[in-house]
Every structure is written in structure tokens, then in C-alpha cells.
Amino acid sequence: MHWDPHKYVEYAGYRNRPFFDLTGRIAATEPALVVDLGCGPGNLTAALAERWPGARVTGVDSSxxxxxxxxxxxxPANTEFVPGDIRDWTPPDGLDVLVSNAALQWVPGHQDLMRSWLRALKPGAWLAVQVPGNFAAPSHALMRALAGAPHWHRRLDGVLRHEDAVSEPQDYLELLLDEGCEADVWESTYQQLLHGPDPVLEWVRGTGLRPVLAALQAAEAAKFESEYATLLRDAYPESEHGTVFGFRRIFAVGRKLG
Structure with a gap:
């Protein structure tokens, strides 16, 4: 699946805020080694390097x-970026802080990966994860419904797996506690005010719609987007202030005890 870094960073203010809400709960003071797993275009990895200038900060992404x-x-000079697939990644020795922001929803079975990472981390190390929790929202429910319609089903069957992409907050809390962590888990729903024509479509083009676009030829993709945009306009009507797009996110931060 092709990723467009420029499309991804549209609405950067809204996309970046959960990262800072997540990492603000990490109380590490002088980590030596920090990894940003699923780092995307690297702008937020740089923020970690600026926060901890004495650390070596590595951004990892499969794209x-x-x-x-x-x-x-x-x-920053203490930053590096390396290619890597989350599914095959293992924590390096001495890792102090592991951050994964809005990436694990793409990885089936990421809960088992989290368990394996925690078992490999040294006592005192931190794991901080944020995933979208809005798969039941109209934006995603309508996408799944359209992909399952008779005229799209053959081309898009199995492309979207949103129903089981992430766990609920309690599940992540129990996972962290079971693996011997001091845990902090919460959720937030951001009421995002978007502007311009079809703004919710523009938002999902950068993330959730990518698998659909990758599975279709250009003309098909344009037709799907046109039908989907009509559904989104009804679900997210524009007001005098703009279009309100509520977005739920799930956060889990753990510090390994021992």
C-alpha cells in the first residue's frame, strides 16, 4: 500500500495533538535509547529527539x-530513520522508551506484539501506544458498507478489517498489567472542526481510505470516492462554523516494573 507523506500531514495540528497527549504521560527523564515505531514522515520523531537531546532516537517505518x-x-543530530516492518521488529538491548503513535491499527495481532515487546524491555522502560478508536463512527462504517455493496464487493472483499483493528481501553489496561507494568490507559474524543469541500473525505484519504484506493484502478477509485463523498456529506453536514468530525482515540502508557 502506497503512502503519501504530504497527504498524511494534512490537518497536522489535529493529527499531531494525540501524539503529544500520549508522550506527555511518559515520565522518563534521561533515556539513552528511544524508538518511534511507525514514525511516518518523522516530524514527531524529531520532537522526541528535541525533548531528550541526550538520547539516540530512532524512527522506524515500513514505508x-x-x-x-x-x-x-x-x-536533530541525535535522530536516525530506518526502514522496518512492525510485525518483524524486536526491541534493541537497552531500549528505554518505545512509542507507537497511530500505527498498530494496521497490524493484525498487535496485542501479541505488545506483549512480546514488554517481555523484552528492561525494568523501568516505557511503552506508549495510541490507536484510533473511531471504527464505529460514520466515516468508517459508511466506508465498510459501501465496500460491501454488490457493485463493489467483488473488488473490495476483505480489504477493510476495521471491526477488529484495535482493542478497547480495558483490554489494553489488562494487557499492560498482566505484563508487569504500572499502567495509564484512557480515551479521548476530539471534536475536530474541518473546512473546505468534502473535508472528511480529505481526512480519510490520508489514512483509512488508503487500502481501498490501493485495491482499485484510478477510474474505479474516483467512482468509489464520489459515492462515498455523498454519504459523508449526509453524515457530517457543514454548518456555519465548518464540519465537525468527532474522532475517538485510545491511549495506553506502561512503565515496566521490576
Whole structure:
């Protein structure tokens, strides 16, 4: 699946805020090694490097486009970016802080990966994860319903797996506690005010709609987007202030005890 770094960073203020809400709960003071797993275009990895200038901060992403974009930034000297697949990644020795922001929803079975990472981390190390929890929202429910319609089902069967993409907050809390962590888990719903024509469509083009677009030819993709945009306009009507797009996110921060 192709990722467009420029499309991804649209609405950067709204997309970045959960990262800072997440990492604000990490109380590490002088970590030596920090990893941003699923780092995207690297702008938030750089923020970690600026927060902990004495640490070596590594951004990891499976997208060559994202890694290329990240390396082209004017990054702090203590930052590096490497390609890597979350499914195959293992914590390096001495890791102090592991952050994964809005990436694990793409990885089936990521809960088992989290367990394996926690078992490999040293006592005192931190794991901080944020995933979207809005898969039941109209934006995603309508996408799934349209993909399952008779005229799209053959082309899009099995492309979307949103129903089981993430767990509920209690599940992540129990996972962290079971693996011997001091845990902090919560959820927030951000009431995002978007502007312009079809703003919710523009939002999901950067993330949730990517698998659909990747599965279709250009003409098909344009037709799907047109039908989907009509459904979104009814679900998210524009007001005099703009279009309100509520977005639920789930946060889990754990510090390994021992």
C-alpha cells in the first residue's frame, strides 16, 4: 500500500495533538535509547529527539516514501530513520522508551506484539501506544458498507478489517498489567472542526481510505470516492462554523516494573 507523506500531514495540528497527549504521560527523564515505531514522515520523531537531546532516537517505518521524507527533514543530530516492518521488529538491548503513535491499527495481532515487546524491555522502560478508536463512527462504517455493496464487493472483499483493528481501553489496561507494568490507559474524543469541500473525505484519504484506493484502478477509485463523498456529506453536514468530525482515540502508557 502506497503512502503519501504530504497527504498524511494534512490537518497536522489535529493529527499531531494525540501524539503529544500520549508522550506527555511518559515520565522518563534521561533515556539513552528511544524508538518511534511507525514514525511516518518523522516530524514527531524529531520532537522526541528535541525533548531528550541526550538520547539516540530512532524512527522506524515500513514505508520507503515515509523514510525518504523523514531523512530529508532538518532533523536533530541525535535522530536516525530506518526502514522496518512492525510485525518483524524486536526491541534493541537497552531500549528505554518505545512509542507507537497511530500505527498498530494496521497490524493484525498487535496485542501479541505488545506483549512480546514488554517481555523484552528492561525494568523501568516505557511503552506508549495510541490507536484510533473511531471504527464505529460514520466515516468508517459508511466506508465498510459501501465496500460491501454488490457493485463493489467483488473488488473490495476483505480489504477493510476495521471491526477488529484495535482493542478497547480495558483490554489494553489488562494487557499492560498482566505484563508487569504500572499502567495509564484512557480515551479521548476530539471534536475536530474541518473546512473546505468534502473535508472528511480529505481526512480519510490520508489514512483509512488508503487500502481501498490501493485495491482499485484510478477510474474505479474516483467512482468509489464520489459515492462515498455523498454519504459523508449526509453524515457530517457543514454548518456555519465548518464540519465537525468527532474522532475517538485510545491511549495506553506502561512503565515496566521490576
Amino acid at each position: 520507503a516514501e515515509m523514510i525518504r521524507q523523514a531523512r530529508q527533514r532538518d532533523n
